[in-house]
Amino acid sequence: MNRPTIMNRPTILTRPVMFRYLGCLSIIPSLALSGSAMAQVLVPGSLSYGPQAMAVPTLDSLGLLILAGVMLVLAVLALRKQSTVLSLFLLAGSAGLMTVHGPAFIDDALAAPASTPLNNAQGGTVEVLDGVRQFENTSGVPLTIGSILAPSCSGGSLAAPGSDPLGKCTSGMILANGQICSTNFPGCAPLVCVPDCSGKSCGTDGCTGSCGTCPDGQSCVSGNCTSDPT
Numbered sequence: 001m002n003r004p005t006i007m008n009r010p011t012i013l014t015r016p017v018m019f020r021y022l023g024c025l026s027i028i029p030s031l032a033l034s035g036s037a038m039a040q041v042l043v044p045g046s047l048s049y050g051p052q053a054m055a056v057p058t059l060d061s062l063g064l065l066i067l068a069g070v071m072l073v074l075a076v077l078a079l080r081k082q083s084t085v086l087s088l089f090l091l092a093g094s095a096g097l098m099t100v101h102g103p104a105f106i107d108d109a110l111a112a113p114a115s116t117p118l119n120n121a122q123g124g125t126v127e128v129l130d131g132v133r134q135f136e137n138t139s140g141v142p143l144t145i146g147s148i149l150a151p152s153c154s155g156g157s158l159a160a161p162g163s164d165p166l167g168k169c170t171s172g173m174i175l176a177n178g179q180i181c182s183t184n185f186p187g188c189a190p191l192v193c194v195p196d197c198s199g200k201s202c203g204t205d206g207c208t209g210s211c212g213t214c215p216d217g218q219s220c221v222s223g224n225c226t227s228d229p230t
Helices: 015-025 028-037 061-080 084-111
Strands: 041-043 045-051 115-118 124-128 131-137 143-149 152-154 180-185 218-221 224-227
Touching: 061 084, 115 124
Parallel strands: 115 131
Antiparallel strands: 041 152, 045 124, 045 143, 131 180, 218 224
């Protein structure tokens, strides 16, 4: 005996259910707008460099510390020979070099971030990001730092600038081969979403909160509770 075929009845949304459904959909554009308004992107800056016009011998921090050690040894020898004036002069010079370049050398050795190589002897341009960034001359010849363009923040504002790094890169600065200079530019400041429920009794506040909910029998439409049709 053949059983009668039972057709699936299509789901029909009643007017109250449909009204509530449309009310929920009305908050989607505001959520999307809120999300797009909060998007921000850090735009990298740049640092250009080129060959030095005329080479000038320079010493890095390590070389100056070695020189300070040699002066200290000479000061001890001079003191043994009762040459007090020469000994004091050498001690003062050694102490000055260690005071100025000692902390910089220790800081670079213990907490140096990965450096960006400046490896083109003919010059070039490299990317500059936020935070402490180091740039090392690996070209084999002295280089001159050209223009330095700070990063910017698209869709927002920059945070407060930090302190100048040791060996700050400056325009016109000459880097000997193997020498490093640094930048410390701020990144994008954290965005603060301000809730807005003016003229609204329900729905999203434009951030992650709510302006309220509607009681049974009402739906939220454009920020206001509206009675469901019967």
